[in-house]
Amino acid sequence: MARVGGRNAAFAWVVGLGCLAILGVLAALAVPMIPASVAWFGGAVENAQGTAPTSAPVAAAGDDEPTALPTECPELYDEALWATMRFSRGAVLTPSKDAPVTTATALVTALSPQVQLTCFWHADEGTVSTTLATVPPDAGAIAAAALPASGFGCETEGERTRCTRTDGDLTETIEAGGGLWLSTSEDAWHPAGYVSRTGDRIWG
Incomplete structure (x- = not known):
């Protein structure tokens, strides 16, 4: 063929x-x-x-907006800051309920913060420790009156008072307002926007 x-x-x-x-x-x-x-x-x-769940979803750790007071360290950070902390060289996170890391020991004694969580980071650059606690409602006013004598500069931001002290590589921040306390100690390691971004997670 x-x-x-x-x-x-x-x-x-x-x-x-x-x-x-x-x-x-x-x-x-x-x-x-x-x-x-x-x-x-x-x-x-x-x-x-009609069998789908009707309850509202709960925000996962690291979401941009928390739904309640953080109970675990990842909830204290927005997604970008959480990634920055986790992936910094040598970064290790140790969560606890230890007392705040700060030189303002007299204020800590006076206010007796009830610690909810402490997030201690150690990395090649240095350390960062943040403590979230509950305090009396007038803690902000007390901090603003007491801390300037210890070298802190204080200012009011919304419903809270923020006091900051820098000594060489060490930067300390104490914020109080609405019955909440958030303190951070940055020793040689200063992640960009760390204090303001963690503060926004608590006070919005």
């Missing part, structure tokens, strides 16, 4: 193999989406049947 003009067996094989390769690549790219697709489909079915 005569061959049909224009047909080339070798070319057809090459085209066929190319098509198979493309299909293989598309299949490989689609596999990771299968679990997400199944979860989405399941959620859609639940919504249609």
